[in-house]
Amino acid sequence: MAEEQQRAAFQQQIHQFTDVCWEKCIVNSKVKAGLDRYDEACMTNCVDRFVDASRVIVNVFNQVAQERRQQQQ
């Protein structure tokens, strides 16, 4: 059951990545039979950088939250 939940969460994550990266990479790309190598490279980089970016944001957020806590003590 935990596995199913994990799968569902993973798929939701992929929906979000595809949505965001489609706007970055494909929205202005010519409609054709399938993705070309530029589209593919952009999609792949986009997903990886999105993960990087979310980590940076989480770190900054945690740091700010910790500083707040220390100030309050």
Add this chain to the structure above:
Amino acid sequence: MTDVQQIKDQIKNELALQNYQDLLQRINTKCFAKCVTKPGTSLSGSEESCLAKCSTMYIESWNLASGTYLKRVQKDGN
């Protein structure tokens, strides 16, 4: 087959259906935006062919995002 197994299978099917519907809804939104720029009294042949190609591109993008993220998760253990 136990009742528990039946319920598990049912949940599995519903999640798969949900995933499919989410994907379909997004394809609709993205490809309508890309292909039907000036809605007329009916869909033109070129709009229909654009919608078909665009759907393929979206599914390929989804698969690519899935593969990339899976690799990333396995590499980072996160």
